[in-house]
Amino acid sequence: MSESTVSSPPPTERPIAPPVPEARDRLIQLAGALASSRDVHLLREYLRLRSAIRAA
Numbered sequence: 001m002s003e004s005t006v007s008s009p010p011p012t013e014r015p016i017a018p019p020v021p022e023a024r025d026r027l028i029q030l031a032g033a034l035a036s037s038r039d040v041h042l043l044r045e046y047l048r049l050r051s052a053i054r055a056a
Contacts, residue, residue: 020056023049 030046033039 020053023053023056027053 027046027049030042030049034042034046
């Protein structure tokens, strides 16, 4: 089984939230990565994107 690598920006960089359709795609990708990983950076990005989508 191959493991996909998902990169996240350094904590000091705050990227502008992508448009909602792209953000949802990224959210799904992050959820899949989090299912097999306990990476704190992925979790932070997932939660940030989820909040941005809810606010949109």
